[in-house]
Amino acid sequence: MTEPLVPPEETPPAEGSISSAHQERADGGIWEHPMVWVGLVVVGALLIALLFLFRVASL
Numbered sequence: 001m002t003e004p005l006v007p008p009e010e011t012p013p014a015e016g017s018i019s020s021a022h023q024e025r026a027d028g029g030i031w032e033h034p035m036v037w038v039g040l041v042v043v044g045a046l047l048i049a050l051l052f053l054f055r056v057a058s059l
Contacts, residue, residue: 030037
């Protein structure tokens with residue numbers, strides 16, 4: 001009897017293992033730390049706002 005094929009994302013059952021295969025969490029990539037990106041957007045928006053405020057104040 002042949003063993004059934006296991007999809008690449010899953011762990012094949014091991015002899016004597018008591019747990020079932022689990023899905024591995026995907027790597028978050030650049031979205032792993034979204035507060036970094038939110039911080040960059042907020043800092044950029046504040047810099048643009050300050051630019052306009054200084055231009056209005058210099059008139």
